[in-house]
Amino acid sequence: MKNLISIMAASVIFSQAAFAIGGASGTKSYAAQGKIGAVIMNPYKVAPLSAVILNGGYDIKNVSVSVKGKPNGGIDINYNPSNNSILTYGGIPIFGLYADYVNKVVVSYERSIANSKSEKISEEYEIYAPPIYTEGTGTNQLGVLPKAVVSVKADEKFKNNLYLINHLIRAPLANSAQAVWNNPVGGAMEWDLQSYNWMVDTNGDVRWYLKNDEIRNPDDIYKKGNMMGFTQDKDGALFWGMGQRYMKYDLLGREIFNKRLPSAYIDFSHHIEHTSKDTYLLRVASANQKRKDNSNVRSVRDVIIEVDNNGKVIDEWKLYDILDPYRDTNLLVLDQGAVCLNVDKDKAGQTVNKEDLEDKNSPFGDVTGVGVGRNWAHVNSVSYDDKDDSIIISVRHQSAIVKIGRDKKIKWILGAHKGWSKEFQKYLLQPVDSKGKKIVCEDEYTKCPGYENDEGGFDFTWTQHTAYYVPSMSKKNEIVISVFDNGDTRGMHQPAFATSKYSRAVFYKINEKTMKVEQIWEYGKERGFDYYSPVTSITEYFDKTKSVFVYSATAGLGKYMLNIGKTEPILDEIDYKTKKVLFEMKFENMGGQIGYRAYPIDVKKAFE
Known part of the structure; x- marks a missing residue:
């Protein structure tokens, strides 16, 4: 009986701990860098130099994004995602990050909760994007990309x-x-x-x-x-x-x-x-x-x-x-x-x-030939x-x-x-x-x-x-x-x-x-x-x-x-x-x- 009581008590403690880290208690399960949600890198698995700043449950609109160029002449990438775009991604889409680099990204937006009065916010994020990875050619390749x-x-x-x-x-x-x-x-x-x-x-x-x-x-x-x-x-x-x-x-x-x-x-x-x-x-x-010779x-x-x-x-x-x-x-x-x-x-x-080109016995496929x-x-x-x-x-x-x-x-x-x-x-x-x-x-x-x-x-x-x-x-x-x-x-x-x-x-x-x-x-x-x-x-x-x-x-x-x-x-x-x-x-x-x-x-x- 004592063992059973101990097991039950441990179960309650474990359950409470589970709720505390993001279960039914509603506690956040991530650390937000800014004033809305977490940054999710490569959200769709195929574009590693992209990210989404999640909306964090807020209503977000009227967004502008500036991915800052590197110092000494780097080129900024600026765009204004539409409100429909924000809804599509569940947050602010970030495009054009430098690889293997801590990128500075400035975003401005309006946020609100349940149709309440919106709040205008401008903030800077630091977003690290990992190195570029592609399959090598197996030759004397001198870099990941030309x-x-x-x-x-x-x-x-x-x-x-x-x-x-x-x-x-x-x-x-x-x-x-x-x-x-x-x-x-x-x-x-x-x-x-x-x-x-x-x-x-x-x-x-x-x-x-x-x-x-x-x-x-x-x-x-x-x-x-x-x-x-x-x-x-x-x-x-x-x-x-x-x-x-x-x-x-x-x-x-x-x-x-x-x-x-x-x-x-x-x-x-x-x-x-x-x-x-x-x-x-x-x-x-x-x-x-x-074909006319009855072959397929x-x-x-x-x-x-x-x-x-x-x-x-x-x-x-x-x-x-x-x-x-x-x-x-x-x-x-x-x-x-x-x-x-x-x-x-x-x-x-x-x-x-000409003889090789028109030889009836020439192979079929992606070869230089006629017919x-x-x-x-x-x-x-x-x-x-x-x-x-x-x-x-x-x-x-x-x-x-x-x-x-x-x-x-x-x-x-x-x-x-x-x-x-x-x-x-x-x-x-x-x-x-x-x-x-x-x-x-x-x-x-x-x-x-x-x-x-x-x-x-x-x-x-x-x-x-x-x-x-x-x-x-x-x-x-x-x-x-x-x-x-x-x-x-x-x-x-x-x-x-x-x-x-x-x-x-x-x-x-x-x-x-x-x-x-x-x-x-x-x-x-x-x-x-x-x-x-x-x-x-x-x-x-x-x-x-x-x-x-x-x-x-x-x-x-x-x-x-x-x-x-x-x-x-x-x-x-x-x-x-x-x-x-x-x-x-x-x-x-x-x-x-x-x-x-x-x-x-x-x-x-x-x-x-």
Whole structure:
């Protein structure tokens, strides 16, 4: 009995202690640094340089946040989270902390309890954010992330910009490329790479990064793949795709959606676009396509689908039924040392021969070849034109930009005329100068009077990336597009000296009624081989700043392949009118990475 009484007494004491540390007594279970709630770091597990100051049970509104830059020139990140944003996060969202550093964060807000009179408060927090952690490349990597070096200080209108950088790890990792499709055969599953995704300010300091391993699972075929196509949506959140999925998260890492591709499609990569109709265009491939020889294959980077917000497929564009998957003209002159993600120094400058390209026994998959089931197209962007409900696609392996209507009919083809069969020739655009005078090009319109000149003239694009519709420059019957012209296969050949290659950002004005095209702007040719990006990259016009954003994402890769230099991507903001570089940053110490794209980020928009 005495033992039983002792046990009961101990139980009461333990119970009281439990209440005292945050049970039914209602005592706080955390220590608040300021006048509301606790600071929760990385609240959604995927954005470690973010936090939330919890509301502590108060009603919070009219908030302003300033994450202070480091002393001696650090950049403040200032934004005013909306009242809806405060409700969404259960407190004040903190974005843009420096890693491995005690950050000073100033917040102002009004707080109240149960509709009582509100109290205005301004206070400073000290918030430590831990060091950056990402998986290593397994190579001679010199840092966690490449080092950003500012070579042209930011003009005032870009000073407070942030840039999302999207790189892929070129080195073979144990958790990459561990599975391929085999029934049917083909597809692009062997290109499953880990990615590095982070944001830098205009000092080159890291202010955000994505902890991929919370999203990507290398042991699950439907949760692995290359994270690509990052874009900031109109609501400030980020959307992108990855292998068999596409997803959207806000800047604090809160998942908005993470969806598997519809079952008929596989292998998202390169590009996703949110249209003005509130649908999404995705560059994918067919999961099962019957060939004319009665075999079944998975296709490679040659299908566009449109899905609604529920993931329902609204439409599809099977490009092997619209274009000519057997046009080999450009494929025969591709530099096999850099076929987009496939970078191989041992094959630098080499090309394939016609017999190998068209061999019926050639393997299916992400290989240079013709016909459905091989990488004959390699579409790397899709842009929606809402004026006529059409899509504009960049078809890298055809060195062509093509506009296609909802009816699956071609509207025009911007590219060298050589190699197109008779049925496609009526869609080929005719180059003209600024006065509308016809420009005559040699060798079936592959060599125009500007493809080798230092200034001026006209040229088509070659193995290009990101053909984007520019609404603010376009008008009835006329459309303007911006493109990153990588420059491999320029003139439909490999030059005698690889160092004569160059890349450029270029704009074209297309009269869709007369089928004429004028080159109206270019930048990069004058920078020569140093600016040459054999693969990847982006060019986009931003009307707010009247500037052209360019990321030559594999600048220096050509030198690396020739053993005369190293890859150092170059990010530029260029004034459209004057072509003056208003900001430039380079990335060093790439390790085993290959640059894919970058994108300007508007923090204020993210918390509206």
